[in-house]
Amino acid sequence: MKIILILLLAFGLVMAKAQDRHTFDRIKKHVYEDELQSSAAHGDKTTIWINQLTEAGTWSDIDYTSKSISLWPPGEHLDRLRALIVAYVSPKSKSYQQKSLYDKIVRAAQYWANNRFESTNWWHNEIASPKAIGVCLILMKFGQEKIPATVETALVKLMERGDPYKRTGANKSDIAMHYFYRALILEDASLLTAAMEQLLFPIQLVDGKEGLQYDFSYLQHGPQLYIAGYGEEFLKGISKVMAYVRETPYAVNKEKLALFEKFLLETYLPIIRSRYIDFNVHGRGISRPDILRKDQEVAILQQMQLIDPAKNEIWKKGLAKLDSIQAFNAEDQSLHRHYWKGDYTTHLRKQFHFNLRLASKRTNKSESGNGENMLGKNMTDGVTNIQVFGPEYYNIMPVWEWDKIPGTTTRDYQGDQELKEQWGVLAANSFSGGVSNGTIGASAMSVQYDGLAAQKAWFFFDKEIVCLGSGINCSAAEPVVTTLNQTWLNGPVVWNGKEQMSTDSLVRNVKQGEYVMHNQVGYYFPEAMKIALTAKEQSGSWYRINRSRSKDAVHGKVFKLWVEHAAKPVNGSYAYIVVPGVDQIDKRAMQQLKIWHNTPAIQAVEHLGLAAIQAVFYESGTYQIGAWSIQVDKPVILQITKGNSVFKLDVADPLQQEKAIRIHLINKNAKVNQIVEIKLPQAEYAGSTSSETIPTGNK
Template sequence: MDTVRSKLLALLTPGADPVPPAPDGRWPDIDYAGRDVADWEPFEHLVRLRALAASAPDQAAIALRAWLDLDPVCPNWWYNQLGAPRLLGDAALILNAPSDAVTAVLARATWENMTGQNLIWAAQVAVRRCLLTGDEEGLADAFRRVEALLVTGEAEGVQPDHSFHQHGPQLYNGGYGHAFAVDTAAFADLAAGTPYAFSPRALAVLSGFLLDGQRWMIHGGRYDIACMGRESSREGNAGQARELAGAAGALARAGAPRADELIRFERPSGARAFWRSDYLAVFRPAWSAAVKLSSTRTVLSESMNGEGLGGRHLCDGALHLWREGEDHPDLSPVLDWRHVPGTTAVQGPGPPAPNHLDRDRGGSPFAGVLSDGWYGVAAMHLERDGMRARKAWFFLDDGYVALGAGITGAHVHTTIDQTALPTTRGYRLLEPGELTIRTGARTGRWSDINRSQPDREITAEVMELWLGHARTPGYAYQAGDDEVAVLANTTRVQAVRHGGLVQAVFHEPGTLEGITVDRAVLLQIDGTTGHVACPLARGGHVTVNGTRVTLPASGETRRFDLERALERTMRR
């Protein structure tokens, strides 16, 4: 217990010394009657109290008593049960000031109905309570509960593909999953060398989560906003990805496998399909990209507590591209949220309506991702707001090809890009299209997408590039300089060829360019090596040119061998 206490106290690094409180222990500039559910005003008292505890313990003791006497209540349960007790426990530990009143507040963090990251926060409070009260059994229980979360499965938490789910099957690596990674790594570091040390199995799960999950969703030092849920609408939040290097180092100190990789925590290379979350990430030396799909199996990016008001289309084929060496400022306050890059969406006046908390899902079961470790394929049947589209992406050496077919609905746009100026990006239309480009200054506020955020105006120079579909129910465009041929772009099959590589999305059984399949699949063939995935996540078998392949029900990519390579043809 003493070892854990010493380690924890060393981690509780205070912020800048705050202005001292008034003689009554309160700060006059804090609204103690505030009731904001996302950015609760009285919480700032505890932030300052923790910093004050290290630098001015006498003043901190007065501020501690003031909080306990006031005991404010937030309309959001999280602050009452988790957020406030955790910071109060930090201050009490630094001050070495256990008391019945402090214990009573910390006891509000119960285990009941806690899952995923919420359980981690409850365990943090429990550790502080047990260290203050000398409860060794309770301390051991808290560490056991955290270790028990370090498994992969289909419940909330770490998934078998190393993505992270919270609030149902909702991709949240850059939100709850970020806190989970940082906090569980800290728990592992605290427990190392004590009777509470995590098992090798648990450490391996956490190591895989950071290296094969979190690392693949960071571009240019920030999280892809499509994996952040409503937390992408908090100013500066995407930049918290930089904290992961420290978490990886803590995990290496705890004795986790792949320690050398954790210590380096380098930018990845290749392509990775997150089949549990309808997500594909691709990294090359000069660029990276990620696409987020939706299906009836996955929850859309949520809105809650006045947050995430612009995220309606973040799971509708959102494709974000990052170029190394190019500045990528966070444009969230000024974005046109009906023009999310990669998406096909109905246009209208004003911002789109937000999704509901953990209720809204994709409109079709057809969505899948495939990767052989370097190349990648993604496809979905988009059914949203009375509009339908069949969308496919093929990731190659120097960029990607995006194809769309069967687009129905009125006032529909497919957005190629929306990015800050100046930019070095370029795109090539592979089919005639109704192209529009718009550039200029855009002004917005963080409060436009999150009611708890600042309402100061932010202005940025932005380029928007999109295709209309009044006369053309499809599209084909390319980013990058790969030599590529479009083999098909119909509602039945979409496919490209790049040298000897063929990538295809069969929306139904069919034949194309010497390839015959007997069911809907995502397919890649390179010489005699094939890769296939089931976009319906139903498993079973597929026959490709006479070769019978077993498909995992998960939607995971399966490798197989063909008896002979395809004959090479080129078509545009």
């Protein structure tokens, strides 16, 4: 009996090892297939790299001594080695399983194994290089001849960098990814289990810490908005590994998959318009060429087709959105959302996107770091992204005038000012927030930065966005400006629907009711003010905003429109209405918009056609807004919309510190006289919208 038990135990161990080996083989095959599919674009470059490899296993055009922070030249060696390996292991390659190519691969691999190249940027050392080594070694498992054991051992040793347990968000996943590769190479089940635990750990909601937030924004480098950039890396890395381990014991569970898909489908993909993402969500990455065009997201969606085939129709729609053949306005949507953890607002329509970036004492301002985003000091001060076609801002950053970022109120310096704070710092203002019912809403921010103060609010209705500024004060010598837009010039600039701009710059005192049209975006002025406009070539270079990029001159014609407040304004103000996705302003539609207040205490707008009132209360008090008398006991952003025999009241706390708010509503015409006590969301939901129904006496 004892012998039988021993034999059964031994048989069980053999079967377990066989199962483990089967699992490892399956996962490695998935890696192999994915890498071959994503490497198809190298083409002629691979042939050149094969021919240019020296007898020492190097490429003469790579500076192996460089320790550069951003674009690190030695890393190119591993990229080329991977391309050579793909050519060797791909059945579609002309060099498939060629002995001469194998010998060159071994030389290049041996050269890297014999050295320890280091960048002064930890990311290259602890993430990029170990991941690249891992991919190379796994791919070589599918070669007719394998990497010599001594070389593989030395390279695996070089992968032992970084600690995922000490990192957060996308950085945690990136380090865990090369632990995952190392586990596959060594067929180490314990290491694979640990790597998977760390890889999937970031798929959880966190409150203000780095990672995926309860509002489904994404923060990294402190509480700094990074829906793209680090959020994008989160999507790429985790979708990849989830696809690798599908149909194995390591497959992701339903709960984590649901969170991951919600971020992808409800936050990330919606803010891409015709392949181009909102520049507000890319942090310092906007100083990199081509960053706003989203091509690699195709790979994410292809992975999701493998991971969750039940949603294949959804993934197909996403892929169609990233296809350049699909029309820019093909997606039918009517969405409004404020991200109370990320200080970010999106207003999405079939005809346009209008998105807004704010900041507060709870979130970091835009960062500079590694020599990137050198001029982005105002990138969180009420920055607006207006897209009709998609590429309005694509690669415009080298030629931007950086103190005239769209949407901002700033000092107009003689030259662009560098951002001194590295890696982001908390904004100085407490007041920042937004209210939303999912379709329309209002957002506001009390700017306190660079010696300038302003109350800025945006009222998002269906087709129109009313932009108000009040309490603009600055004692500095520079003039103060509010920029409506600064985008690529595309077509004529037309005043009031008839007068085409004939000069490249002008300053004009506009009258109430005048407007400017450019590139299917209208800018309507509901009151007289001094406007400046340029439509001419601007120049710059990528180097001036990113020290690792080219100093070559970049030129392009730019449309730039702003309000001039003059120097040292005291209680200055502005009002303008943006109507995107149109060829002409409808004056009758503009009459439906009533600006009732634009003061440091309150900003309020009514849309008569929608029967909607939106108001930003910076102070407690009683205010008349159209037919409504509204008394609030605390600062609040609110919205009133009319339903069937009821009114809906939406409120949000822009300070995120109140437990309740008391509102007294009187509307004699609607026979409303009601005091409403609203408990406000707390903890991770502080700042989100609360709603109440107000009955009307009218039947």
